[in-house]
Amino acid sequence: MLILKILPVFLIILLGFFARKRKVIGLTTIKEISVSITKFFYPCLIFSSFLKNFTASELLSGWQLPLGTLILMITGYIVGLLASSMLKFKNDKEKDTFRFQCTINNYSFLPMTVIIVLFGEKRIPELILSTFGSEISVWTFGILALTGNKLRKDSFKNLLSVPMVSILLSVLLIFFRDKTGIAIESQHLKIFFSSVFIAIDLLGKVTVPLALFIAGCRMGEIKIKGLLELKNVVLIVLRLFLIPFISILLFKVFQFDMETTRILSIVAIMPTAIASIVLSEAYNADSEYAAKTTFLTHLFSFFSIPLWLSFIQ
16 A cells, blocks of 8 residues: 555656656756756745745744754764775765765655655644754755765855755744734735745745656666675665664654654655755766665665554554
């Protein structure tokens, strides 16, 4: 039943896979679309999701959720640093991508599907709030891992990336909207701002299918030879078993309430982020390795997710 529910995700990826195999889309186009997702579509999704789903009081009262995903990503980052120091890689780009795959997982669309199946749509706002911590993680030490863990002047530009600015602007606007209570009197201004928000919302809705499609295109470049080499097997074990195990223990140590722990645990057991392929393209990392490991961890998650859910529920 669960496999059928998440089937649309894999069908879109499959479409991208065949589009690349048939040479309908080229590598240059994949790169350009990846950058466009990062700089335009994804920030719109962040902005519209936050403004539609949260009030200032909800952001403050739900602090455990983003803290939990920060704990999860930091755990993955540390495990990735330790593991990568003991493994052999072709080059530094592959090593950096390995670290990123340990750090950031599929924290949005796939867990959303699982949560809907298990609890219904009423629990989705909690997942969306948890992504606040995930987004901060992606655009800080996630990108730091992807670009070599070197603290350069350029590294701090990630703190002002378009997605991070979108998060901060969204939070500021929510607090301004709820705390000031200022209403727009002009009908023309109301129509104008409504039109702007509709445009942002429509652009945001493109993000998930487009990212899945581009991920599929990148997977179209995968070579079967060496797919299950040692470093990839280690990543599967770390991402699907060890990192979730440590993270769930930490949620209990921090004494998060039961319902919050349940949502965070579902996020923790997810495979690597499909967005890693897009980000690897955008940040000149090893997108081929990102595609391989994303494919592998999603494939094995068909077995690991049901196993974990038998303990979580």
